[in-house]
Amino acid sequence: MNKLPERIRIKDIAHLANVSVGTVDRVIHGRSGVSEASKKRVEEILKQLDYQPNMYASALASNKKYFFICLLPQHLKGEYWTAIEAGIYEAVTTYSDFNTSVKINYYDPYDYHSFVNASKTILAEEPDGVMVAPTAPQYTKGFTAQLKMLDIPYIFIDSKIEDTPPLAFFGQNSRQSGYFAARMLMLLAREEKEIVIFKKIHEGIVGSNQQESREIGFKQYMKEYHPLCKILELDLHAERNDEDNEMLDDFFRSHPNVNTGITFNSKVYIIGEYMQTRKKRKFNLIGYDLLERNVSCLKEGSISFLIAQQPELQGFNGIKALCDHLIFKKDVTRINYMPIDLLTAETIEYYHSK
CATH class of the missing domain: 1.10.260.40 (lambda repressor-like DNA-binding domains)
Structure with a gap:
């Protein structure tokens, strides 16, 4: 040679x-x-x-355009999904040299038909890649089956669907997170005979696979280590926030000795702000995610612990995985669990400033 x-x-x-x-x-x-x-x-x-x-040079020279669509739950500015969006846009900026663009579509998390209609719109636009926050398996699988048939790679974010392998998944191990949350909550509850799970629910729909998985993990821990502790549940109306305080008042009138509770969604501030308003100083409360109102309640002491999961990084890494796969032809790790970060009033400043 x-x-x-x-x-x-x-x-x-x-x-x-x-x-x-x-x-x-x-x-x-x-x-x-x-x-x-x-x-x-x-x-x-x-x-x-x-x-x-040299895939980097080849990609730059090709001038091919890459169009991604993300399907996320509808939300208000400042809620959990806002941080996911920030990560998505940061990734698009990072890979802008490679002619990447992204569009974010939304569905009503309490209406399965909304997800189906949104997925049809995405399929009609024929994107190069999709990132989706799944809804109930029976509706998500119909969408992903069509993506697979069209050879469109897809990313799961926040939760995953069993027996439906995406290109990659970014999110917490939800069951493990709930199991861990139960352990932390019972360190606070000690020997209490009753605790409460607060939910936001609409016509029987919780609106998040992740919340349901967390609850399963939570109850598994309780069954194993605290089988005699009674678990109460309070279902707050997901779409009627003005009734929250009244429903909480009714609950605590009926259960005056309950001093420990948890919610598996990101709106724990609803409970925390209620505790401040009613001057309930000795209630142990755990919730999820670093919304500003959650952090404020943590600092004020009406929330005991927050569990965080780095949503910005999830959004960024989801788009990065699509770029690695489509542009650079790299192998992508399928399951990517995010850390389960436990935060207190004493540690939040060191974490939240990142």
């Missing part, structure tokens, strides 16, 4: 394999139109040279 230059070029490989430059390019990028004999010769040369194409 002739001495090769330090930087291996496609034309060098073509010369060694006695084929055209176009043939080498087709083999490297997995395109058709190459005979088996030529493909085998090129692949042997690539293996001998341990050739690694």
Whole structure:
């Protein structure tokens, strides 16, 4: 074999394999139109040279455009999903040299038909990749089956669906998170005979797979270690926030000795602010996510612990995974669990300022 230059070029490989430059390019990028004999010769040369194409330079030179769509639950500014969006837009800015763009569509988390309609709209737009926060499995699977049929890679964020393998998943291990939350809550509750789970629910729909999985993990811990502790539940109306305080008043009138509770969604501030208003100083409360109102309640002492899960990083890494797969042809790790971060009034400033 002739001495090769330090930087291996496609034309060098073509010369060694006695084929055209176009043939080498087709083999490297997995395109058709190459005979088996030529493909085998090129692949042997690539293996001998341990050739690694410069995908970064190739992507820049290709001028191909990449269009992604994200499907997220409807939310108000400042809520949990706002941080996910910030991570998404940061990723698009990071990869802007590669002609990436993103569109965010929304669905009503308490209306499964809203998800179905939103998914149909996305399929009609034929994106290069999709990132989705799943709803109930029976509705999510219909969407992902069509994405698979169209060879559109998809990312799950926040929660995943069993037996439906995405390109990648970014989120907490929800059951483990709930199990851990129960352990922390019972350190506060000690020997109390009753605790309460606060929910936001609409016509029987919790609105989040992740919340349901957390509750399963929570109850598993309670069954194993505190089987005699009674778990009460208070269902607050998801779409009638003005009734929250009245419902909480009724609950505590009926259960005056309950001093410990948890919610598995990001709106624990509803309970925390109620405790401040009613001057209930000795209630142990755990919730999720670093919304500003949650953090304020944590600092004021009406929330005992917050469990965080780095939503900005989830949004960023979801788009990054699509770019790695589509643009740079890299292998992507399928399951990516986020840390389960337990925060207190004493530690929040060191975390929240990141």
